[in-house]
Amino acid sequence: MKAAVESEEQRWERETLGPATRQSPERAASFTTISGRPIDRLYTPLDLAGLDPARDVGEPGAYPYTRGIHPTGYRGKLWTMRQFAGFGAPEDTNARYKRLLGAGGTGLSVAFDLPTLMGRDPDHELSLGEVGKCGVNVTSLADMEALFDGIALGDISTSMTINSPAAMIFAMYLVVAERQGASWATLSGTIQNDILKEFIAQKEYIYPPRPSMRIITDIFAFCAKEVPRWNTISVSGYHIREAGSTALQELAFTLRDGIEYVQWGVDAGLEVDEFVPRISFFFNAHSDFFEEIAKYRAARRLWARSMRERFGAKSERAWKLRFHSQTAGVSLTAQQPYNNVVRTALQALSAVLGGTNSLHTNSLDEALALPTAEAATLALRTQQIIAHESGVANAVDPLGGSYFVERLTKDMEDEALAYFEQIDRLGGMVDAIEQGFPQREIAESAYRFQQAVERKEKVIVGVNDFVQRDDPPIAILYIDDSTAEKQLRKAEALRKARDNDRVARALDALRSAARGTANVMPPILEAVRAYATLGEMCDALRDVWGEYEEVPSI
Amino acid sequence: MSRKLRVVIAKPGLDGHDRGAKVIARALRDAGMEVIYTGLRQTPEQIVSAALQEDADVIGLSILSGAHNHIAPRLMALLREKGLDDVLVVIGGIIPDVDIPKLKELGVSGIFLPGTPMQEIIDFINANARERTGPPGASEPAVTTARKGVPGR
Numbered sequence A: 001m002k003a004a005v006e007s008e009e010q011r012w013e014r015e016t017l018g019p020a021t022r023q024s025p026e027r028a029a030s031f032t033t034i035s036g037r038p039i040d041r042l043y044t045p046l047d048l049a050g051l052d053p054a055r056d057v058g059e060p061g062a063y064p065y066t067r068g069i070h071p072t073g074y075r076g077k078l079w080t081m082r083q084f085a086g087f088g089a090p091e092d093t094n095a096r097y098k099r100l101l102g103a104g105g106t107g108l109s110v111a112f113d114l115p116t117l118m119g120r121d122p123d124h125e126l127s128l129g130e131v132g133k134c135g136v137n138v139t140s141l142a143d144m145e146a147l148f149d150g151i152a153l154g155d156i157s158t159s160m161t162i163n164s165p166a167a168m169i170f171a172m173y174l175v176v177a178e179r180q181g182a183s184w185a186t187l188s189g190t191i192q193n194d195i196l197k198e199f200i201a202q203k204e205y206i207y208p209p210r211p212s213m214r215i216i217t218d219i220f221a222f223c224a225k226e227v228p229r230w231n232t233i234s235v236s237g238y239h240i241r242e243a244g245s246t247a248l249q250e251l252a253f254t255l256r257d258g259i260e261y262v263q264w265g266v267d268a269g270l271e272v273d274e275f276v277p278r279i280s281f282f283f284n285a286h287s288d289f290f291e292e293i294a295k296y297r298a299a300r301r302l303w304a305r306s307m308r309e310r311f312g313a314k315s316e317r318a319w320k321l322r323f324h325s326q327t328a329g330v331s332l333t334a335q336q337p338y339n340n341v342v343r344t345a346l347q348a349l350s351a352v353l354g355g356t357n358s359l360h361t362n363s364l365d366e367a368l369a370l371p372t373a374e375a376a377t378l379a380l381r382t383q384q385i386i387a388h389e390s391g392v393a394n395a396v397d398p399l400g401g402s403y404f405v406e407r408l409t410k411d412m413e414d415e416a417l418a419y420f421e422q423i424d425r426l427g428g429m430v431d432a433i434e435q436g437f438p439q440r441e442i443a444e445s446a447y448r449f450q451q452a453v454e455r456k457e458k459v460i461v462g463v464n465d466f467v468q469r470d471d472p473p474i475a476i477l478y479i480d481d482s483t484a485e486k487q488l489r490k491a492e493a494l495r496k497a498r499d500n501d502r503v504a505r506a507l508d509a510l511r512s513a514a515r516g517t518a519n520v521m522p523p524i525l526e527a528v529r530a531y532a533t534l535g536e537m538c539d540a541l542r543d544v545w546g547e548y549e550e551v552p553s554i
Numbered sequence B: 001m002s003r004k005l006r007v008v009i010a011k012p013g014l015d016g017h018d019r020g021a022k023v024i025a026r027a028l029r030d031a032g033m034e035v036i037y038t039g040l041r042q043t044p045e046q047i048v049s050a051a052l053q054e055d056a057d058v059i060g061l062s063i064l065s066g067a068h069n070h071i072a073p074r075l076m077a078l079l080r081e082k083g084l085d086d087v088l089v090v091i092g093g094i095i096p097d098v099d100i101p102k103l104k105e106l107g108v109s110g111i112f113l114p115g116t117p118m119q120e121i122i123d124f125i126n127a128n129a130r131e132r133t134g135p136p137g138a139s140e141p142a143v144t145t146a147r148k149g150v151p152g153r
Helices: A002-023 A053-057 A090-102 A141-147 A166-180 A195-202 A209-226 A238-242 A247-267 A272-278 A289-311 A339-353 A373-388 A403-425 A429-434 A437-454 A482-497 A500-515 A521-529 A534-545 B019-030 B044-054 B068-081 B097-106 B118-128
Strands: A080-085 A107-111 A157-161 A188-191 A233-236 A279-285 A323-327 A358-360 B006-010 B034-037 B058-063 B088-093 B110-112 B143-147
Touching: A080 A090, A080 A157, A080 A323, A080 A373, A090 A107, A090 A141, A090 A373, A141 A166, A141 A482, A157 A166, A166 A188, A166 A209, A166 A521, A166 A534, A188 A233, A195 A209, A195 A233, A195 A238, A195 A247, A195 A429, A195 A437, A209 A233, A209 A247, A209 A272, A209 A429, A209 A521, A209 A534, A233 A238, A233 A247, A238 A247, A238 A279, A247 A272, A247 A279, A247 A289, A247 A403, A247 A429, A247 A437, A272 A279, A272 A289, A279 A289, A279 A339, A289 A323, A289 A339, A289 A403, A323 A339, A339 A358, A339 A373, A403 A437, A429 A437, A437 B019, A437 B118, A500 A521, A500 A534, A521 A534, B006 B019, B006 B044, B019 B034, B019 B058, B019 B088, B019 B118, B044 B058, B044 B068, B058 B068, B068 B088, B068 B097, B088 B118, B097 B110, B110 B118
Parallel strands: A080 A107, A080 A358, A107 A157, A157 A188, A233 A279, A279 A323, A323 A358, B006 B034, B006 B058, B034 B143, B058 B088, B088 B110
Antiparallel strands: none
């Protein structure tokens, strides 16, 4: 059989391909993905060598989940259309959420501003000019109450992109839910809570890596008991990719981060089969269509095998990698912004063909500003058209068995495993980060890509080719400084109105938990109920653990 | 004999997205300039202090978060105060069109938006930075890093 295929292919090369390429040569001597991965002309059954269909590909809903975690794919339930949104004051964002839910969005996703992400109150020196700009500002429980006013937290799922101060923001969410009468046991949603990728790529860290990891294992332990349906972490490759990594580096570093969290959980005495099912993932849906699809398929297989083989997980739920994806912000262009609608649609399609469990589609204006309501609605419509008109959600893993896609999936899996080994040799991911390894790898890839763009080896339509001089400007969302003033006034009033002795006692209890080994969640919940501000709570931990500063390098 | 241009690349504000800053720093270095990268979350005071200590000809700011309207006025005022008026200031990042005239008025010479070729930025700096004089071969292209305005740590 194999020999027959071989000779057939040789005959084709001689009789068909040869004359064709002599008559009209190919466009380039070699073809590569956006990540620089070489791509062959043609993939055939020979490319499946070393791949065991039963062992490596398997069936949907079955180990190793290459073809997806649901036996029926999207025939049972479509992916969650979850649009990331947040800007200005909590009241502004609350109105946007109500609009998105009214337009058929099926989950919320909170974007916080930089002061909130960095655990700083609006009156801190470094918050100057940043309040409400890149997301919504949340200073205390009062803001969280306003953010979800009129939205029943027991009925929706909410994702919150929050990392260093994840414990505090999550505690605020829990208290709002409690006051709405929703039981913690029924709450569903996700906190990003992925500090490793902050050190690697996004750089919104506060404390040094080791105490930061301790907060995360405290959250794992707290949620296993108190909020069992909550996704305690969203291990994120998105930001790693945005920072300039290749698709492979995104896959490898993210999965290895996931392994690191599991290892820390195990070392803290947690049961793999109890806490691992609440770990979810978040990937970037970038522009190279097939490479992205292979990335998602490889991710599921790598996770299932790592959990079963490396950690001895017995629960199927611990083997299944569930992931959110977001189209690539970095691929959006300020030039000819309407082209971004097309880019986003293709990226979203690759995420769907790769089996994403939830999806955010970017808006056409996001290379320029936070999106307008109209642009955000169009982005949601893009998902609805894929879901309901394209027909791609009818069959499970429609590209499974493609010589090309299976080969790419296998190659990415193997190459990710080689990265795992390298990181293991450095002592694990925390050690690798402290040595600057993933950071250097990403910076190198980012520079290499920029040079390829500069040399036009990679074409970006409207930027380095097909440039249009009379590109008309589009309307953008402009966030002025009124939010900062409003949030400052609210914080001032709050500090006068609350019981400041109770706040001081709560913050002391938090410091004391941080110095010892007690779980930090209960004292954080008490501080939140006392209306301590986010900055005050984060400062209490800064007092104990100090702040991390990376050694700048390029 | 002209000396190599000295460029301080800084990321002010709370934002940690440093891809652009790092890519530009390498491109300027590869173009023969001496580049000092300050790292993240620098206040205008720290940036000016780095420029002073590094004898910088150029300050390049990377700002994506929308904080430029607060950072640029403070930085420009501090530069005037320290007698560093002749240092070329350029900003790269996401800057709404309506803010560009205000920044130019403050004395920001170059504003580079997403999609700008690296070569365009290199050419702009070469054409607009002050002339430097000094002994030939006084410095090789190199990248050093400064923290809190203190070079070389």
